Amino acid sequence: xxxxxxxxxxxxxxxxxxxxxxxxxxxxxxxxxxxxxxxxxxxxxxxxxxxxxxxxxxxxxxxxxxxxxxxxxxxxxxxxxxxxxxxxxxxxxxxxxxxxxxxxxxxxxxxxxxxxxxxxxxxxxxxxxxxxxxxxxxxxxxxxxxxxxxxxxxxxxxxxxxxxxxxxxxxxxxxxxxxxxxxxxxxxxxxxxxxxxxxxxxxxxxxxxxxxxxxxxxxxxxxxxxxxxxxxxxxxxxxxxxxxxxxxxxxxxxxxxxxxxxxxxxxxxxxxxxxxxxxxxxxxxxxxxxxxxxxxxxxxxxxxxxxxxxxxxxxxxxxxxxxxxxxxxxxxx
Numbered sequence: 001x002x003x004x005x006x007x008x009x010x011x012x013x014x015x016x017x018x019x020x021x022x023x024x025x026x027x028x029x030x031x032x033x034x035x036x037x038x039x040x041x042x043x044x045x046x047x048x049x050x051x052x053x054x055x056x057x058x059x060x061x062x063x064x065x066x067x068x069x070x071x072x073x074x075x076x077x078x079x080x081x082x083x084x085x086x087x088x089x090x091x092x093x094x095x096x097x098x099x100x101x102x103x104x105x106x107x108x109x110x111x112x113x114x115x116x117x118x119x120x121x122x123x124x125x126x127x128x129x130x131x132x133x134x135x136x137x138x139x140x141x142x143x144x145x146x147x148x149x150x151x152x153x154x155x156x157x158x159x160x161x162x163x164x165x166x167x168x169x170x171x172x173x174x175x176x177x178x179x180x181x182x183x184x185x186x187x188x189x190x191x192x193x194x195x196x197x198x199x200x201x202x203x204x205x206x207x208x209x210x211x212x213x214x215x216x217x218x219x220x221x222x223x224x225x226x227x228x229x230x231x232x233x234x235x236x237x238x239x240x241x242x243x244x245x246x247x248x249x250x251x252x253x254x255x256x257x258x259x260x261x262x263x264x265x266x267x268x269x270x271x272x273x274x275x276x277x278x279x280x281x282x283x284x285x286x287x288x289x290x291x292x293x294x295x296x297x298x299x300x301x302x303x304x305x306x307x308x309x310x311x312x313x314x315x316x317x318x319x320x321x322x323x324x325x326x327x328x329x330x331x332x333x
Contacts, residue, residue, distance in 0.1 A: 001321045001322065001323060001324075002321075002322060002324050002327070003315075003318055003319030003320060003321055003322070004036060004319050004320050004322050004327060005319050005320075006315065006316055006320060009033075009035045009038060009039075009047065009320055009322075010031050010032060010035040011033055012301050012331060013030070013031035013034050014027055014270070014331055015026060016033040016050075016054060016330065016333045017030055017031055017214040020054065020057050020058070020064060021064055021065075022064050022314060023065070024084075025162055026086070026089055026115045026298075029087050029088075029089060029092060030086055030089055030313050031046040031119070031277060032117065032272075033092065033119065033123050034046050034047070034049075034050050034053075034085070034088070034120075035121075036120070036126075036322075037077040037119065037123065038054075038315075038320050039311075039312055039315050039320055040058055040120075040122070040308040040311055040312045040315075040323070041137070041307065041308055041311030041312075041315070042120050042122065042174075042185070043317070043320075043321075043322070044181060044183025044184050044186065044187055045119050045120035045121075045181075045183050046119075046120060047322055047326055047327065047330065048183060048185065048186070048187065048321075048326060049066070049117075050332065051117055051326075051328055051330060052121065052203065052304060052331055053086075053117075056116065056117075056220055056258075059087075061084070061118050061256060061258050062084065062085070062086050062087070062289035063083060063084045063085055063086075064085075064086060064192055065085075065246040066082070066083035066084055066085035066086075067083065067085055067089075067090075068081065068082050068083065068085065068093055068094060068112065068115075069079040069081050069083060071244070072244075074186050075105075076104075076107050076108055077109045077110075077111065077242070078097065078101070078110050078111070079108070079110075079111050079113070079242075079243060080097070080110060080111070080112045080113075081112075081113055081114050082112050082114045082115030082116070083114060083115065084114055084115070084116060084258065084259070085115065085116070086116065087115055087117045087119060087131075087225035087260075088118055088120040088123070089120070090112060090115045090116070090262075091112075091115070091118040091123070091124050091137075091262060091264070092123070092124065093171040094095075094110040094112050094262065094264045095110075095127050095128055095135065095137060095157065095264045095266065096127070096302070097110045097114075097172065097183055097264070098110045098128075098135075098230045098264040098265055098266040099110070099128060099131045099133055099266045099268075100128075101266070102133055102266040102267055102268040102271075103268055103271075106267065106268055106271045106272050107266070107267050107268075108265070108266045109263065109264070109265045109266075110241075110263075110264045110265075111239070111242040111243035111244070111245075111261070111262075111264075112243055112245070112261065112262045112263075112264070113244055113245025113246070113259070113261050114245060114246075114259050115259075115260055115261075115262060116257075116258055116260065117135075117141075117154075117190050117257060117260070118262065119172050120174075121137070121138075121139065121159040121160075121161045122161055122163075122172055122174030122298060122305075122308070123138050124135070124161060124165030124264065124320070125137065125161035125162065125170075125172045125173075125174060126163065126170065126172055127163065128163050128165075128170075128266050129163040129165040129166075129170035129172060130170070131165075131166075132163055132165050132264070132268065132269055132270055133165065133266040133268050133269065134162075134163065134164050134165070134260040134269060135161065135162070135163040135264075135265065135266055136160075136161065136162050136163075136263075136265040136266075137160075137161050137262065137263055137264045137265065138158060138235050138239060138262070138263055139158065139159055139239065139240055139260055139261070139262040139263075140158050140160075140161040140235065140236045140239050140240065140246075140247065140248050140251065140258060140260055140261050140262075141156035141157055141158060141248065141251070142156065142248065142251050142252055142254075142256075142257040143155065143156065143233065143248055143249065143251075143252040143261075144156055144157045144178065144182060144218075144220065145157050145178050145219075145222055145229070146219055146227060147229050147233070148222065148224075148225065148226040148229035149207075151219065152218075153218055153219075154248075154249065155177075155222075155232040155233060155236070155248060156177070156231045156232060156236055156248040156251075157176040157177045157178040157181065157182065157220070157232065158176070158231075158235045158236055158239075158248075159174070159175065159177070159181070160173075160175055160176075160177065160235065160250075161173065161174050161175075161177045161323050163285070164282055165269060165278075165282075166279070166282045166283065166286065167279060168283065168286075169216050169306060169309050170305055171282065171286065171303050171304055172304055172305035172308065173304040173305070173306050174221075174304075174305075177198070177199070177223055177231060177232040177235070178199075178200075178220040178221065178222055178223065179199045179220065179222070179223055180195060180198070180199040180211075180227075181222065181247075182220075183215055183239075185199065185200075185211045185215060185220070186215075188210075188211035189211045189212055189215060193209055194209040194211075195208060195210075195277060196209075197209065198213045198221060199211070199214055199220060200214030200217065200219050200221045201213075201214065201217050201219040201221070202216075202217055203212070203216060203217045207220075207221065235264075236248045239261045239262060240261050242263060243261040243262070243263070244259070245259065245261035246259050246260070246261060247261070250269075261299050267291055278293075282284065285303075286303050289301055289302075289303050290303075290304060298315065318319075
């Protein structure tokens with residue numbers, strides 16, 4: 001591993017996006033969203049995914065000039081069509097729109113159809129929290145995970161984000177519905193390291209920590225076993241119904257992950273709870289988590305998002321860890 005300064009990574013992403021024809025303001029935002037993912041310790045959806053994003057741009061799957069268009073308005077709920085525009089830009093816009101609606105009535109919900117992979121899901125939770133809002137968002141995906149009891153993929157891993165603002169460090173949960181995201185499995189395949197816990201099945205149906213065996217069997221383990229399987233289905237149903245867009249089984253017929261559906265919700269705490277009350281509730285909960293006796297030696301109990309903040313501080317100071325070959329790939333784009 002080597003380390004690359006955040007600004008250098010940002011500039012390199014910007015160079016490539018401008019070369020692809022992105023308008024500068026859109027290129028700057030898109031570059032930041034990718035760089036922020038790696039900065040916060042999620043290279044699987046930052047640097048590592050950037051070449052795949054550029055490949056989709058060059059194939060015409062991602063329409064770089066397309067912007068979301070509102071198709072229906074139900075008051076605090078709006079439907080938008082992403083028109084196959086860049087997933088990160090569509091998602092950032094729609095969470096921003098949900099925040100605007102929340103400023104008006106306390107709550108805002110934007111349902112988006114016909115968009116592309118939003119890359120790091122947590123970006124939009126942090127966006128809401130920075131605006132002083134509780135943020136909830138999720139997306140469906142192509143079929144990546146078998147329903148509980150099945151062998152063939154029929155469910156998406158449908159990443160879910162829940163964010164709560166906190167002055168001392170926002171609480172942000174960013175998780176896939178599989179035990180490990182596809183990007184994390186890919187990282188372990190490249191390194192040859194075993195996953196920290198069992199993350200799926202081998203071809204004989206045995207639970208394994210070997211990322212290669214999981215990729216070959218195409219049987220990642222859903223979180224909570226049958227509970228994660230059920231949750232993946234319900235999130236897919238809700239997002240496709242509210243957006244009027246495609247469900248996972250329909251996306252699978254396209255032979256490529258595109259035209260996905262997403263939900264963005266925001267709740268304005270300034271309207272719903274006095275600042276001192278909100279801060280006390282969240283801080284007391286965090287203090288309670290920190291006070292829990294750790295299960296292992298030399299370990300610390302963390303709240304969701306705390307590790308990301310620590311990695312952000314370290315990576316801004318020391319540079320972002322990158323695999324040299326992946327960094328060189330981006331420099332050659």
